[in-house]
Amino acid sequence: MTDLTALVLACSLKPSPAASSSELIGREVLAALGEHDVAGEVVRVVDHDVKFGVSTDEGGGDAWPALRAKMLGADILVIATPIWMGQPSSVSKMVLERLDAELSETDDQGRLLTYGKVGAVAVVGNEDGAHHVTAEVLQALNDVGFSVPASASTYWVGEAMQGVDYQDLGEKPEKTTGTTKTLAANAAHLARLLRGANYPA
Template identity: 45%
Template sequence: MRALVLNCTLKPSPGDSNTDELADVVVDALKKEGVEIARVRLADLDIKPGVSSDEGDGDEWPEVHQRLLASDILVVATPTWVGRPSSIAQRMLERMDAMLSETDDDERPVAYNKVAGVIVTGNEDGAHHVISEISGGLGDIGYTIPGQAWTYWNKGPGPGPSYAETDEGHDWSAKTGRAMAANLVAAAKALAANPIPAPPS
């Protein structure tokens, strides 16, 4: 089983990413379940605006698209900015829109029988809104979103330290992240054993 973690931080490598640090918890839990992991920081790539799987010269989304097709589990990790997902997360969803019209050999949308979950960080509130925004988009595209397929660390109202600057709330976020990983694997195994069929014509 393979999982792809897309980090939608605004910080390109090698900059520190609070979102990446919380993603480590989920990645470690997935590895303990025997899942093969690939991680991509989208800020490192030149991802053109658009709604197709390939926007032409210089577009680096097609490689991400191929990784999405090869993965059973998708984990989207995003910071919260002004109470919303990052602009990179929004561009990711816009580019994934093309998957709605792409089908596999059995005429199923290519995201069918794949599962997805969401990781959110931020030194402000809005985590549940961000989870809903990302999960809703992924569900539209065809992903199955298991129950409690998310974890987050948001400081709450007002300014404050970022995830890496404090230990506050980490135990809860880690416990929730481990549950997220377990639920993603369980749902992926269930779909592998009993796949969703192609939509009726």
């Protein structure tokens, strides 16, 4: 089987070394991908000086070009985001805005550089909004050229208006764990298919 790679962008608002539920679920997705011969890494975006903008390089020490290089080198991109006020985090929205630049980047056959890459999302929060956040992120990834497999998301949300975070749970919920495994299996499957037969020019 062809070895695949994945990049998980953890879109926590908190820089390291603060604990992060979104990074945790992102690492769980990466571990599940590892069961399908996918290697990769988790990057917490706020640990890097990513500038606001919609180009591939905003200058002035912008850290996005280095993260973009990791993204272009990976077969699978996972956006792991918390929910804030029912929305994806501002960090994840900044990442999606930077990915907008990919609409102008093509290979020598005129295809977007993101064609042949798979997108997925992992969401955590102690409020409602997981389906809304998933829809926003997956639609944006698809808009800029990523392919979305079946069951391309996993999430956990706690009881409404309570303060328990995903990272504070003891044993992880069986349903979330199973959904994470399904995401990983389907993402790896689609990535292998696309690696062998990318979209036509």
